[in-house]
Amino acid sequence: MARSHNIPGSRKTFAQFIWVVALFCAIASGASAMPVVDSVRIGDYPEKTRFVIEFDKPIKFNVFTLGSPYRVVVELPEVAWRIKPDAVPRGKRITGYRFGLFRPGQSRVVIDFKSPIKVTNSFTLPANSKRGHRLVLDITEISPAMFSVLQKRRPVTRSSRPNESPVVRAPPPPIKKPKKRRKALRPLIVLDPGHGGVDPGARGKRGTLEKSLVLNQAKELRRQLLATGRYRVVMTRSRDIFVRLRERIAIAHRAGGDLFISLHADSIGNRHIRGGSVYTLSERASDKEAEALARRENKSDIIAGVDLNDQSKTVAKILIDLRQRLTKNDSVAFAKTLVSQLSKKTRMLRRKHRFAGFAVLKGPEIPSVLIELGYLSNLQDERLLRRTSHRRKIAGAIVRAIDSYFSRQQALRQP
Numbered sequence: 001m002a003r004s005h006n007i008p009g010s011r012k013t014f015a016q017f018i019w020v021v022a023l024f025c026a027i028a029s030g031a032s033a034m035p036v037v038d039s040v041r042i043g044d045y046p047e048k049t050r051f052v053i054e055f056d057k058p059i060k061f062n063v064f065t066l067g068s069p070y071r072v073v074v075e076l077p078e079v080a081w082r083i084k085p086d087a088v089p090r091g092k093r094i095t096g097y098r099f100g101l102f103r104p105g106q107s108r109v110v111i112d113f114k115s116p117i118k119v120t121n122s123f124t125l126p127a128n129s130k131r132g133h134r135l136v137l138d139i140t141e142i143s144p145a146m147f148s149v150l151q152k153r154r155p156v157t158r159s160s161r162p163n164e165s166p167v168v169r170a171p172p173p174p175i176k177k178p179k180k181r182r183k184a185l186r187p188l189i190v191l192d193p194g195h196g197g198v199d200p201g202a203r204g205k206r207g208t209l210e211k212s213l214v215l216n217q218a219k220e221l222r223r224q225l226l227a228t229g230r231y232r233v234v235m236t237r238s239r240d241i242f243v244r245l246r247e248r249i250a251i252a253h254r255a256g257g258d259l260f261i262s263l264h265a266d267s268i269g270n271r272h273i274r275g276g277s278v279y280t281l282s283e284r285a286s287d288k289e290a291e292a293l294a295r296r297e298n299k300s301d302i303i304a305g306v307d308l309n310d311q312s313k314t315v316a317k318i319l320i321d322l323r324q325r326l327t328k329n330d331s332v333a334f335a336k337t338l339v340s341q342l343s344k345k346t347r348m349l350r351r352k353h354r355f356a357g358f359a360v361l362k363g364p365e366i367p368s369v370l371i372e373l374g375y376l377s378n379l380q381d382e383r384l385l386r387r388t389s390h391r392r393k394i395a396g397a398i399v400r401a402i403d404s405y406f407s408r409q410q411a412l413r414q415p
């Protein structure tokens with residue numbers, strides 16, 4: 001009897017073992033199953049431009065065009081990139097392209113064009129002895145009139161998956177109900193590393209990408225904030241993924257944030273200019289440079305190939321409502337504290353606190369600031385911003401500013 005019990009028992013153990021091995025294999029193959037982009041090639045011909053993306057595996061894709069500015073957007077499954085970011089615009093008709101994660105499970109390539117275009121041909125080719133699996137796009141120039149006719153038809157002719165609305169509705173779960181907030185909870189700081197995924201942001205002389213730099217800075221800041229035991233932290237993104245501007249505000253709102261800090265690093269034509277600066281929201285910009293900066297930062301959705309037809313006006317012109325006016329004083333108070341703490345630890349611009357119409361600062365009930373950590377177009381700033389020790393110093397200064405902001409808030413609330 002005992003023996004007959006033993007056999008099924010050992011079979012069960014064996015079966016469990018097989019199951020674990022199978023699960024492990026499934027996980028391992030799942031990880032390696034992600035297609036890899038090996039190269040991108042552009043061919044200019046008199047009548048067309050050919051854009052070829054090479055993969056190590058066959059892939060499925062979807063392609064569509066967008067206007068103002070003219071773009072071709074290629075939707076792919078989540079892929080790994082073995083290519084370098086395109087630093088120089090290239091091609092007779094192509095002015096640049098970028099790639100990256102657009103949302104979980106979906107990567108994108110966004111290609112910019114000088115003039116209206118049409119994708120006349122798109123197909124895949126299997127691997128051969130010389131080349132891997134290829135996705136080939138043939139793109140031709142068309143008239144603006146023809147372009148707008150084709151764009152109007154697009155929602156019908158395009159693939160069944162629209163390019164944006166599902167993302168907005170697939171947010172991370174709320175941390176707590178935004179309505180009735182318990183006073184005893186520690187303040188919630190929302191950290192917003194700018195750009196990400198298909199939107200790389202500014203690019204340094206040595207190839208530093210703003211999206212990676214600000215993510216590292218945000219992670220260090222989160223670490224230091226949590227270490228104090230005084231704050232809770234939510235990040236609008238914690239990996240290399242694109243997040244729409246309005247989704248960043250929505251994340252902060254759903255989480256019930258008490259303070260919103262957007263992190264960026266700028267790049268401009270003058271390579272001598274360096275230093276950090278702090279920005280708050282305003283309908284009218286404090287100066288021309290701040291206005292131009294806000295315009296650059298507000299382009300994130302366009303860069304990622306989002307169709308802005310429905311909201312181009314809100315992005316173009318920032319209107320501020322009453323609730324935003326009420327939080328403005330808190331934003332300005334925090335910005336001032338930030339400037340004084342940051343100035344102790346790092347070089348700042350002459351005009352340290354400025355304001356302009358940043359779309360990401362439009363969260364109506366949450367005091368919000370945007371920090372430009374420095375200029376990637378300046379070699380010294382770029383070198384500094386890449387350093388771990390500098391990152392720690394900056395995070396420390398921001399934590400001190402947050403501390404003094406909340407202790408002031410508390411003092412104001414006391415009878």
Ligand SMILES: [Zn+2]
Nearest residue numbers: 194201264265
């Ligand atoms: Zn930026």
